[in-house]
Amino acid sequence: MLWSVYSLRNLWARRVTTLLTLSGLGLVVFVFVAILMLAHGLEQTMGRTGDPSNAILLSKGALSEIESSLSRDQTGVLAAQPEVVTLADHQVAAVREIALQLTLRKRERGSLASLSVRGSSPVAFAVRPRLRIVQGRAWQPGTTEVIVGSQVARQFPEARLAETLRFGRREWTVVGIFEAEGSGFDSEVWGDVDQMMTTFHRTAFSSMTLRLADPEVLPAFKARLERDPRFKVSVKREPEYYEGKAEGLARLIRVTGLFLTVVFSVGAILGATMTMSASVAHRTTEIGTLRTLGFTRGHILQAFMLESILLSLAGGLLGVAGAALLNRVTISTVNWDTGAELAFGFHLTPGMVGEGLLFAVFMGLICGLVPAARAARIEIVHALGERTA
Amino acid sequence: MGDPVVSLHNVTKTYIRGGTEVSVIRDLSFVIPAGTFLAIMGPSGSGKSTLLNVMAGIDRPTSGSVVVAGTRLDQLSEGEMARWRARHIGYVFQTYNLIPVLTAAENVELPLALTHLTRRERAEHVKTALRLVGLGDRMDHYPRQLSGGQEQRVGVARAIVSDPTMILADEPTGNLDRESADDILTLLARLNRELGKTIVMVTHDPRAAERAQMIRHLEKGLLEMPP
Numbered sequence: 001m002l003w004s005v006y007s008l009r010n011l012w013a014r015r016v017t018t019l020l021t022l023s024g025l026g027l028v029v030f031v032f033v034a035i036l037m038l039a040h041g042l043e044q045t046m047g048r049t050g051d052p053s054n055a056i057l058l059s060k061g062a063l064s065e066i067e068s069s070l071s072r073d074q075t076g077v078l079a080a081q082p083e084v085v086t087l088a089d090h091q092v093a094a095v096r097e098i099a100l101q102l103t104l105r106k107r108e109r110g111s112l113a114s115l116s117v118r119g120s121s122p123v124a125f126a127v128r129p130r131l132r133i134v135q136g137r138a139w140q141p142g143t144t145e146v147i148v149g150s151q152v153a154r155q156f157p158e159a160r161l162a163e164t165l166r167f168g169r170r171e172w173t174v175v176g177i178f179e180a181e182g183s184g185f186d187s188e189v190w191g192d193v194d195q196m197m198t199t200f201h202r203t204a205f206s207s208m209t210l211r212l213a214d215p216e217v218l219p220a221f222k223a224r225l226e227r228d229p230r231f232k233v234s235v236k237r238e239p240e241y242y243e244g245k246a247e248g249l250a251r252l253i254r255v256t257g258l259f260l261t262v263v264f265s266v267g268a269i270l271g272a273t274m275t276m277s278a279s280v281a282h283r284t285t286e287i288g289t290l291r292t293l294g295f296t297r298g299h300i301l302q303a304f305m306l307e308s309i310l311l312s313l314a315g316g317l318l319g320v321a322g323a324a325l326l327n328r329v330t331i332s333t334v335n336w337d338t339g340a341e342l343a344f345g346f347h348l349t350p351g352m353v354g355e356g357l358l359f360a361v362f363m364g365l366i367c368g369l370v371p372a373a374r375a376a377r378i379e380i381v382h383a384l385g386e387r388t389a
Numbered sequence: 390m391g392d393p394v395v396s397l398h399n400v401t402k403t404y405i406r407g408g409t410e411v412s413v414i415r416d417l418s419f420v421i422p423a424g425t426f427l428a429i430m431g432p433s434g435s436g437k438s439t440l441l442n443v444m445a446g447i448d449r450p451t452s453g454s455v456v457v458a459g460t461r462l463d464q465l466s467e468g469e470m471a472r473w474r475a476r477h478i479g480y481v482f483q484t485y486n487l488i489p490v491l492t493a494a495e496n497v498e499l500p501l502a503l504t505h506l507t508r509r510e511r512a513e514h515v516k517t518a519l520r521l522v523g524l525g526d527r528m529d530h531y532p533r534q535l536s537g538g539q540e541q542r543v544g545v546a547r548a549i550v551s552d553p554t555m556i557l558a559d560e561p562t563g564n565l566d567r568e569s570a571d572d573i574l575t576l577l578a579r580l581n582r583e584l585g586k587t588i589v590m591v592t593h594d595p596r597a598a599e600r601a602q603m604i605r606h607l608e609k610g611l612l613e614m615p616p
Contacts, residue, residue: 002495002502009490289486292447293500293547294475296468380447384482 007307021275022315024268029319033356035257037346039250045344046246049184050238053215057208060232065099065206075208083221085211093211095124102167114341116188119196127211136161136176146191147176151343168199187343249335272367276308280375288383301376308368316360320353394587395421400453413439426581426588428601435607437591445478445557446470458554475503479548483560485540487532493543494528500551518546538569558590562597574600
């Protein structure tokens with residue numbers, strides 16, 4: 001108890017140095033936690049895209065919808081599988097879609113942006129029940145009406161309700177804005193599949209998504225379809241497919257982030273080591289006094305290590321608090337795996353708070369070790385001023 | 390006078406300085422009986438502080454045996470020596486050496502952190518020690534809020550709080566004005582007289598030495614024995 005008071009008061013006594021040092025350590029923890037939050041936010045956005053009850057079918061060998069091609073005949077047979085849910089109007093819960101990546105010139109600043117466009121059909125709402133229209137209405141089949149995800153509406157002024165988007169040499173009227181629980185669909189524009197196929201001279205679909213009556217049957221369903229020589233398709237659970245599409249970007253964020261964290265932490269650790277070393281030098285007589293009173297070398301080591309850990313922990317708390325301010329902040333960037341603009345947010349979890357603080361303690365251990373060992377090694381008579389007379 | 394608390398036999402302490410061997414204490418042998426208030430006098434460089442450090446177990450002799458409170462110090466390990474110091478030695482420094490970030494009470498409590506006393510027992514001991522030195526009303530003051538004389542009285546309270554076998558004082562009045570110095574010497578004399586504490590004080594001030602029961606002079610590492 002007295003030891004902790006001693007360490008804390010010493011940090012407070014040198015509060016300007018303490019504050020500067022813990023700011024350095026805090027910055028490292030901030031970067032570390034922010035990167036974890038960003039990568040997690042991305043994975044969560046992609047993981048939320050799609051429904052675990054759905055299976056997405058692509059042509060064999062295609063890694064994404066953009067590369068995939070399924071013929072109208074093929075999809076007709078595939079939709080008729082017994083595992084697929086039959087809706088109230090006797091329609092099967094299967095949606096055939098085309099996926100397009102378009103480059104759009106933003107009207108306000110004239111900059112180019114990549115946009116994901118999906119040609120779909122109204123059954124998509126039955127296949128993906130978590131998706132809801134928050135403003136306006138759904139598109140009318142056979143028209144050039146579109147609905148846009150909430151993130152698209154936020155980023156493109158021309159994609160607001162009743163505005164018109166220009167692509168494929170046609171004008172598309174925005175009649176609705178939808179939300180898909182912060183998933184990747186929020187960064188897409190949806191419209192009538194037939195209109196889109198005509199506009200872009202497509203004869204084949206990109207993918208087909210099927211809602212299964214029992215999600216548990218997916219492995220068997222997948223095995224059966226992929227083995228069937230008639231189809232040449234690959235089957236994936238829908239969220240797994242979308243998660244896989246962000247793997248590259250998530251890895252890039254993590255690697256860059258960890259690199260930055262390591263570089264920053266070397267600087268911060270050196271700074272904190274110097275602070276602790278100065279503290280030891282400044283308190284040599286104090287160390288000699290404590291040793292004279294009967295405190296062992298171990299006690300001295302412990303006191304300075306505790307001080308270093310408390311310093312780092314305070315920095316860690318500052319860093320985590322700073323990172324917490326980013327929680328729910330949304331950024332938009334190009335997903336390298338798809339080439340499309342994707343909006344996702346920083347997302348803080350209790351686990352990340354723990355990891356951030358643990359990382360801070362780890363830095364505290366590293367930067368305290370050398371000064372604390374030096375403090376513990378000081379000879380009492382030298383510490384008290386080499387009084388040999 | 391009781392049994393010997395300190396017993397030095399042929400103690401020598403040499404240092405190597407600039408490649409030359411310098412003898413600070415030479416072949417010193419003497420005993421200090423329990424309950425003695427001894428003043429060791431001598432000019433600067435006579436070896437008096439080194440002698441005190443050897444008796445306190447914070448420095449080791451180059452040769453000879455040092456027995457204090459029944460323990461042969463030159464045979465103890467570093468850790469054993471620290472534990473022994475905590476149990477048997479109360480040390481009063483010339484420059485008080487209080488920890489600036491701790492209050493008077495916390496400074497006095499420091500040696501008790503090495504005991505198994507409960508928090509309440511520690512608080513009781515601290516209160517008693519500070520009252521004994523006349524600072525019962527300054528418990529929560531930081532060293533910077535105290536005068537030099539008061540700081541040294543806290544230093545004395547810290548030295549006696551764990552009820553050590555012996556109090557060693559290195560120039561305890563060296564940094565004090567006459568009045569404060571007298572207060573400290575009166576306090577040390579009282580501790581010796583009323584509580585029977587063995588006190589060894591190093592000083593170069595004859596007026597301070599006069600307050601002790603016994604004075605020994607150290608000259609060039611050799612103790613001048615009484616005629």
